[in-house]
Amino acid sequence: MHADPKGVLTGVHFLDGDHACCEGTLAAGARFAAGYPITPSTEVVERFAWRIPTVGGIFIQMEDELAASIAIQGAVWGGAKAFTVTSGPGFSLMMEHIGYAAITETPCVFVNVQRGGPSTGLPTLPAQADMMQARWGSHGDYSIIALCPNSPQECFDLTVTGFNLAEEFRVPVMMMLDECVGHMTEKVVIPESDQIAITPRRFTHQSPEEFRLFKPKEDLVPDMVKAGDGYRFHVTGLTHDERGYPSMNVETQDKLVRRMQDKLKPFTNGRALFEAVNLDDAEVVVVSYGITSRVAQRATQMARAQGVKAGIFRLITAWPFPEQHIRELAGRVKAFVVPELNLGQMVHEVERHAAGRAKVISVPHAGGTVHKPEVILKAILEAAR
């Protein structure tokens, strides 16, 4: 199915990443957003608040991020596609409801425009230090999908992808922007609505008598219903059986938690999104994402100019981590260089899957600005030695 033209601002635009992300939500079919102001992310919902009354939908500014992150889930069970937007401190407050979305398999999108932390940190300056929090921040075992755009164009494109993946896998999807990507302004091309593929909600075709709210289909994902359609269903954050009823026993827990983990397995293999640049002959691969990948591009060009065969593996789906790609590359390259605007987060995943078969060099940065290309270049040159 294709995008509803009402939400699609077809044309060539000059937009920043936050605004492009907002257009992505509208193109994807989001008609409900709840937010709480926080720099550097607020522009996403500011634009939504401006746009949505003429598209047909609702924006509500809630009293805090706890409220925003659960209001969207109420809206989803009411039948809407919905999202919220935040940055570091707000993302911390939303962790509880990321877990709720995971266990209730509520398809929704959390946009996090990352800034320096911890705590209030650097409100107006970039970081990529919430990457592990995005994966592990809520308590318990669960899986999510996280996407890392590196341009305003990708803020649009990947937001549509993010909504589609949320519906397909019924997981919360994290849009992991950073302050630079969120605030940089570039050309954004928004296609015609019939060129934008939309994944519809997996509404059941079964009758209320046959339907089981958490009975998985072959792909381990259950079909869905919305309130008001006569299904008289129950949703709980407690461990639950296929009917959605609480069930406090080891077997139910094991079955539910494993399924929530396993349903994203196809994603780790065939479905990972990434960009490969000059990998065919690469000796050194820079693994990067978001704004850092654009600095890495410059650094690899400089390395090539000095005769070092450097390539880029850009994570677009940071989570689930594209483990098999790193494993394959580890067998044929000398080293990975991993620059990040944090003191070393995704580098641990690279190390884990390289498993000693290739050197892994972390290029940490505490945030506040981006790496200098020379710093990454230096690491590439050292790695090639």
Added chain:
Amino acid sequence: MSDAILDIPLDMTNPVEPFLRMDRMPHIWCPACGIGTTVNCFARALESSKLDLNKVAIVSGIGCTGRVAGYANLDSFHTTHGRAIPFATGLKLSNPELQVVVYSGDGDLFAIGGNHFIHAARRNMDIKVICVNNLTYAMTGGQTGPATPTEVISATSPYGVFEPSFNLVQMAEAAGASYVARWTTYHVKQLSRAMEEVLHKKGFCFIEVLSPCPTLYQRRNKMGDGLDAMKFYKQVSKVRNGAPTSECALTRAGEIVVGKFVDRDRPDYLELLTHQMKETLGDRYADPEVTTCSEG
């Protein structure tokens, strides 16, 4: 035993059964707990309201009363601690034809969820909040909550509660609720009627129900059993419809003012939103079609 009870045929089903998920019985509540009584009143209110039950949704938080959603034969949501109201807000706004009821406890709604309560009342969100106030955190073992009166002994106040408690009905009125009432589980007829009334009233409606917790609150405070709680409610309750909510604070053993205190008409959130958008955008305003999330 009266003849009337003996006259009930053995094969007769309880009239509230259609409103409950009987496949989930028995419930988890203690003997003489008041929550079941409130659920009975709610079932009878649903029946007499004549609402299409497919269009009534119930949202609970966490705690003993948080389990109500799971037993109601409606679209039901057992959410996170304190967050039933913002969940209900999203549900209502995305699907306005639903009548959304929030059914939760005093700790859930007024401690961890207190901020959401006052903001939903301020917005006059069209949801109906039923607070079963047992004056304690019962699920976790009877700790002090924001509604626990002073001088009470609780698991976390072994030497007696000294911090002042909230007057829930006064807070609801001050924050902007369209309807505010208080009853106890002794006042089952009045409670059913109040519940039916709010099911037909627009805007943010609040009913506080004083409800016994014999296992924890009463035992620890030597207040007897469930029957003693009924006698206590009967003895100290005073019906004062329209009483100023500022005069309705609760104490450990003092008077319980019950009745309907507030019943006023204010435009609700969606009415205000629609009005504002139409004023400023005119024909450009598109009616929200939030649930366009089409099928595959």
